[in-house]
Amino acid sequence: FDIRKTLIKFDNVMNDQRQVIFSQRLKILKNNDISEMLNSFLEEASTILERIIIDYQKSNDQKSYLTSVKNLTGNVFNDNELLELTSLNKEDFTHKIKTLNQSKRDERIKLVGIEQNNDIERKIFLQMIDFSWRSHLQYLEQLRQVIGLRSYGQKDPLSEFKKEAYDLFTNLLEKIKVDVVKFLLNLNIVLSGEKEEMANEAQKK
Numbered sequence: 001f002d003i004r005k006t007l008i009k010f011d012n013v014m015n016d017q018r019q020v021i022f023s024q025r026l027k028i029l030k031n032n033d034i035s036e037m038l039n040s041f042l043e044e045a046s047t048i049l050e051r052i053i054i055d056y057q058k059s060n061d062q063k064s065y066l067t068s069v070k071n072l073t074g075n076v077f078n079d080n081e082l083l084e085l086t087s088l089n090k091e092d093f094t095h096k097i098k099t100l101n102q103s104k105r106d107e108r109i110k111l112v113g114i115e116q117n118n119d120i121e122r123k124i125f126l127q128m129i130d131f132s133w134r135s136h137l138q139y140l141e142q143l144r145q146v147i148g149l150r151s152y153g154q155k156d157p158l159s160e161f162k163k164e165a166y167d168l169f170t171n172l173l174e175k176i177k178v179d180v181v182k183f184l185l186n187l188n189i190v191l192s193g194e195k196e197e198m199a200n201e202a203q204k205k
Helices: 002-030 035-059 062-073 079-085 090-112 114-153 157-185 193-204
Strands: none
Touching (some): 002 114, 002 157, 035 062, 035 090, 035 114, 062 079, 090 114, 114 157
């Protein structure tokens, strides 16, 4: 009975995280236009970029800086443009990223229309959440299998599990946002001849 009670407590930690993820999925499914959510992600991406720039100014490690920023922005900026970001303040490079994102979004809307673009953004968002969540569940299961060993170090396995699961979940939420931003900044839509003709007709209507 005690073992069962303990297992339920572990399950409750995972269930709390599941509720957060599922509520986010539901919010995406209910909203046709998720541009406001994406704008908030861009704000957070700018905060991460600010930390990367501060680290670069301290270390002056250009290679590490470029690698870190490309993990956030992909290949949408070349190396020189990435280095130019270091001379901007947070408001300026936030504006630069938002302007670029809006430009990319306008190009997609021009090609496929606003409804189909919104559908594309929602599907990408959902796929990122689902893929990351599945990986996260595997990490939690592996953690749960080994966390009992902490008792040998006079530590409470449940408390340790809660702490590490929280850190993993925080990283998961940040990873989802970064992946969505990077994917959309680097997304280029190419229409086949027939689809392009249909898109042109739709725009005329």
